[in-house]
Amino acid sequence: MSKILIVEDESDIADLISMHLTREGHEVSCIGNGLQVLPAAIEQQPELIVLDLMLPGMDGIQVFKRLRADTRTATIPVIILTAKSQVTDKITGLELGADDYLTKPFSPRELYLRISAILRRVKKVTHVSxxxxxxxxxxxxxxxxxxxxxxxxxxxxxxxxxxxxxxxxxxxxxxxxxxxxxxxxxxxxxxxxxxxxxxxxxxxxxxxxxxxxxxxxxxxxxxxxxxxxxxx
Incomplete structure (x- = not known):
């Protein structure tokens, strides 16, 4: 089981993601405001963050920069969620160090598989000390x-x-x-x-x-x- 933080202001999408990941055995928490992400990530220390780029309070790119700038959250893997019209933001997020991205609309199953792939890679990296x-x-x-x-x-x-x-x-x-x-x-x-x-x-x-x-x-x-x- 892994702790996953979902950052998504659309409650129906957040609930759908949470339901699928919980069903697969993960511990999930959800946040809908960009200003709340860094404090929550510091407190919860999730193993992965799913971050929507369109957020109230603070946009996802700025949230991502704050996560990477803080030593307590800098190494947490991040998957960014984008709309088709946000191609530039998607590229920016990847160049800043995001681990993967998905474009809306997407299949919850595809998100789960991408999360699983990242978590496997992280565990593989830590296998040999x-x-x-x-x-x-x-x-x-x-x-x-x-x-x-x-x-x-x-x-x-x-x-x-x-x-x-x-x-x-x-x-x-x-x-x-x-x-x-x-x-x-x-x-x-x-x-x-x-x-x-x-x-x-x-x-x-x-x-x-x-x-x-x-x-x-x-x-x-x-x-x-x-x-x-x-x-x-």
Missing amino acids: EIQRGRFMLDRKNLKLYLDGTPLDLTTIEFKLLTTLMENDSAVHSRADLLRDVWGYNSDVATRTLDTHIKRLREKLGSAGDHIVTIRGTGFQFQTELAASQPA
């Missing part, structure tokens, strides 16, 4: 990265992306493989999003971002030991 590669140490149990012994805050997606690259260091990962392994789906939007996440991950790593190498025309590679021609 640590990955050590040179200057990098990933604490998979607590979803933390240590660079030269100093902790760095990563979003859930950034952590999964780095984990995938580090698990098979020196292997070249195609964009299609990373989209499948990290996000669990493939789309034109996700291709752009992948490049954005790689860019932001490198920025967070500073000079150590050079360990994530772009293989032109193919994808990306994590190099524990940098080639002599590359800056350290």
Whole structure:
């Protein structure tokens, strides 16, 4: 059983989602105002948040930014719900680090399957406690990265992306493989999003971002030991 927070101001949709997830054995709570989300997430510590982008009080994008900016909620996986007219917001949410999205109207069964896929990936990430590669140490149990012994805050997606690259260091990962392994789906939007996440991950790593190498025309590679021609 997992704790799931539903953020949806349309009560009929919230009730429908809650009914299906409760039937599958999850513990569900619902909120309909954007201003209430961060305090509730801090208090409840859900394992996943389903976040509608059209909310009273504070829109979903601002809510998402607040969740990611607070260390107590930064790593909670988030699925965003959008209307067809909110394509720009959907792209923004994915680029900011949302784990997945669904466009209304959607099937409660599809939402359940996507939630299950994300929860499985999170549990898989935490199965082996640590990955050590040179200057990098990933604490998979607590979803933390240590660079030269100093902790760095990563979003859930950034952590999964780095984990995938580090698990098979020196292997070249195609964009299609990373989209499948990290996000669990493939789309034109996700291709752009992948490049954005790689860019932001490198920025967070500073000079150590050079360990994530772009293989032109193919994808990306994590190099524990940098080639002599590359800056350290």
